[in-house]
Amino acid sequence: MKVNVQLREDGDMLRGKIEGEIDTFTAPILRDELETITIGKYSLIELNLSNVNYMDSTGIGVFVGFYKKVNREEGKLKLTQLSDRLTRLFEITGLNELMDIETHKKVELSDGNF
């Protein structure tokens, strides 16, 4: 059980890829990683969540915290490639209305969960 964050600059954008499970154990690791981002440097921060296979309220808390910080510093944040599960979580909590979220649209060839 772990979370992995990879960040890379792409022009004036920052692209991030988050992988793994986000729960009470890994959320602080993710929070610390996001904390290292100098928000003002980028026109857009895009975080790809396609490989986040578990998330609960602790993960929601991290993204809400980061979203608030990005807003304060007048940056832009976009979460992309959310699985159906993650999309549901953002919908249940109403955060999809607030944040810029893009659902995963790939064709599922096989079920990787089993």
Add this chain to the structure above:
Amino acid sequence: METFDYIEIKIPAKPQYVGVVRLTVSGMATRLGFNYDEIEDLKIAVSEAVTNVVHHAYTEAVGEVVIGSALYKNRLEVMVADDGHGFNFEEIKSKIGPYTENESVEVLREGGLGLYLMETLMDEVRVKNDDGVTVFMTKYVTREQVKDNVKRIPTK
């Protein structure tokens, strides 16, 4: 009386063990025939309850969390307690009222979103607070129950 199989696990109230509980829940839910989405819902709901204990119940000394699960034919009942002791599932269940009638909700509201998710993802959530906080929740297998020796018709 309705029969059930009972599985209890006890973990240190530390964040790194919440994932262990999740794996156990996943296994039990699979056993009962829950579908993928229901299993994921259960994993989140139980994690929220355990996380709540890890965060709030033990501010100084590290205690234990007991997760007791009753596996019925048509549902899974999970109890999460922070007293570190095992418990009599039936006895505690009979003492737990609807959470709205209990001030202990305030304790849980600190974790606000966590309780909200539990309520949304489970069919029933109840909370009891005397010695420690106990969360009791139920989720029903939505699919029609069929006899074990009868092949299931895929629903999708």
